Amino acid sequence: MRPTDIETLVQVGRPTIAPDGAFAIFATSRPSIEANRSLSRLWRVDLPAGSPRPLTRGSGDRAPQLSPSGDVVGFLRPDTDGRTQLFVVEASGGEPVQVTDRALGVMSFAWAPDGGSLVFVSPVGERGRYGDVDGLGPDAESPRRITGIRWHANGAGYIVDRPTHLFVVDTPDLDAEPLVSPAPAVRPEGAPAPTARVVPNEARALTSGELSYGSPVFAADGHGLFALVSEIERDRADLRSRVVEVSLDAAGASERVVVDRDANLTVDDLIVTPAGDLALLASSVGDSGTDFVAACIGLHVRRDGAWIPLTDPETIDLGDPGSHVTALADGSFLAQSRTRGRVQLIRVTADGAIEVLRDDVEVTGHAATRDGATIVAAVADVTSFGELELVRFSGEGVGRRITALGRTPIAAIPSEREVAGRDGYPVHGWVAVPEGEGPFPVILQIHGGPYAHYGVHLFDETQVLVAAGYAVVYANPRGSAGYGRAHGRSIRHRMGTVDFADVIDFLDAAIEADSRLDGSRVGVMGGSYGGYLTAWTIAHDHRFAAAIVERGFLDPVSFAGTSDIGSFFGDEYVGVDPVEIEAQSPMAAVSLVRTPTLVVHSELDFRCPLEQATRYYTALKRQGVDAEMLVFPGENHELTRAGSPRHRVERFEAVL
Structure with missing residues (x-):
């Protein structure tokens, strides 16, 4: 695979299925270097x-949801001004109809049980901001008054002045005459001109508010809906969620709290069962309200007045990005469980028993x-970035691929290995080797997170x-997801200890086991937490010919006041004691670095802010280390996954 081959990385989004199982709708997306953005559209099978x-011909169509009757598809699409809006189209195809015209776009939506209306989420900007006044640019706006501990978010920018709110709209009549713009005409004096x-x-x-x-x-009866409520904390971080039920009474919306902070849960998603009960995809953050480290996300149900996990939070983790839950009529649930580099599709019964329906892939939706008689899943594996599978049809296991989108050139099929670390702890990973006898120079890659994981998908x-x-x-290494809560x-409060040992021990074992790997020519690279551990590694192991430290968590002290998660992330991972923090800080150990280092970062990275990179780079230069820095304009923390295609190619070229 060459850098420009990112155009072949076709990703399949979360599918939606007809009530009778007759067809499914899904979206695909891929990077386009020519358009310099991702192109996505809807498909029917x-x-x-x-x-x-193809169901639609748009270039930015995504997030399809079939109406309860299965005859209409709601989806998100950019309007002519590039703002994401809600559209609907007949499930058999046709001309989409625009449903919303929101100044700051639409983020998500849901169908009412009768299909007669949709609820959507949209930011509401403070008056005088975000183009609210023609000709008033961002540099001329009034100052922002910040009184809480959060004010911005990676990929979004400021959040203090544009809270997200719920709106309801009637479903358009797809048989109605299309909207037209009024033609110019001389009208009676004083008569208002019609607007388009x-x-x-x-x-x-x-x-x-x-x-x-x-x-x-929506609640099962359609008269109300459940929603997550978020507020910016004034004095200290609090990750405990609130869930409310919002009435749809036309006389005025009212709210009832159904999950309060005393449940000590961070809620990721809400599920309404066919019986009308509410279930949660959530994790416990303890009495402190901030203990999120390796808090395995599980399925929670209400029993005897309390929210209890239906899945074991010590061993089962339903928290892979994009994970969601489907409630079935028999009281069971379908969910996505990450384990040992896989994301399984599992069925969880009402009493917590688990059946694995699809393994050895990464299920993304x-x-x-x-x-539950017909099940489709979007999956990724070692040969394809995304495909759609028919997992079950009419109660029988199928496991058949519906699509054949994988056309990315594969340089090698990675081999899976597990080695014993220096303390006997098992370290699980992969080795990918070019064709030929070698010896080949070796790159040690380190993933982000740290509570994330490398997997079996095409990388x-x-x-x-x-x-x-x-x-x-x-x-x-230890700290990763997919191996139980204790592993994570x-x-x-021990970063740079057993995790550092694990990656080094796996590297040593891989080189010793394969003569094609040249242990005298090694490099190391990683992003985010991987950037942290790369910087830590080159301060404590000087074998590496070069290193790439990318979007790293490099100085916990300044991170606390600059990152969008700075109010809690460092406190939970490295602690609050200055001596303990220094013992885990790459910035505190930078004087030990001798390895030539490329520092890569993005200007709009609010997760690991740019100052993490510039201060680290400056320290390297001041002590005479051979160092360079590459800064990408207009990009955020997600450059390698969702950045502009041209920047992704330029980054790859710089890496090589």
Whole structure:
């Protein structure tokens, strides 16, 4: 795989399925270097054996959801001004109809049980900001008054002056005459000129004020909906969620709290079962309200007045990005469980028993009929970035690929290994080697997180390096996700200890086991937490010919006052004692570095802010280390995954 081959990385989004299981709708997206953005559109496939066909011809269509009757698809699409809006189209195809015209766009939506309306989430900007006044640019706006401990978010910018709110809108009549712009005409004096209508129905606000609302899901009776409530803490971090039920009474919306902070849960998603009960995808953050380290996300249900986990929080983790839960009519649930580099599709019964429906892939989304007889899943594996599978049809296991989107050149199939570390602890990972006898120079890759994981999906970072002639070694050290809660929490207040030992021990074992790997020519690279551990590694191990420290968590002290998660992340991972922090800080150990180092960062990274990179780079230069820095304008923390395609290619070229 070469850098420009990122255009072949086709990703399949979360599918949606017809109530009778007759067909499924899904979105695909891929980077386009020519357009310098990702292109996405919707597809329809008849089940069980149909061929996918395009449903829409837009270039930014995503997040499809079928109406309860299955005859209309709601989805998100950029309007002519590039703002994400809600659209609907007949499930059989046709011309989409725009439903919303929000100044700051639409973030998500949900169908009412009768299909007659939709609720959506949209930011509401403070008056005088975000283009509210023609000709008033951001540099001429009034100052922002900040009184809480959060004010910005990676990928979003300022959040203090644009809370997200809930709106409801009637579903457009797809058989109605299309909207047209009024033609110029001489009208009677004093008669107002008609204005062009962009959307057929006006939306009604359900919430307002300084709080933010999100993740809406309708109650079974359709008279109300459940939503997550978020507020900016004034004095100290608090990760405990609140969930409210919002009435749809036309006389005025009212709220009832159904999950309060005393439940000590961070809620990721809300699920309403066919029986009308509420379930949660959530994790416990303890009495402190901030203990999020390796807090395995689980399925929670209400029993005897309390929210209890239906899955074991010590061993099961449903928290892979994009994970969601589907409630079935028999009281069971479908969920996505990350384990040992896989994301399994599992069925969880009402009493907590688990059945694995799909393994040895990374499931990125799924959908099922209410009875669970037909199940489709979006999956990724070592040969493809994304495909759609028919997991079950009419109650029988199928496991058949519906799509054949994988066309990325594969430089090597990684081999999976587990080695014993210096203390006997098992370290699990992969080694990818170019064709030929070698010996090949070796790159040690370190993932971000730290509570994340390398997996079995096609990984462009590895494939580009292998195609260029490098052997690549990568593992999931202690602190990673997918190996139980104890594994994930083992580096809490101990960063740079057993995690450092694990990656080095896996590297040594890989080199010793394979004569094709040249242990005298090794490099190391990583991003985010991987940037942290790369910087830590080159301060304590001087074997490496070069290092790439990317978007790193490099100075916990300044991170606390600059990052969008600075109010709690460092406190939980490295602690609050200055001596303990220094013992885990790459910035405190930078004087030990001798390795030539490339520092890579993005200007708009608010997760690990740019100052982390500039201060680290400056320290390297001042002590005479051979160092360079590459700064990407207009990009944030997600450059390698969701940055502009041209910048992604330029980054790869710099890495090589």
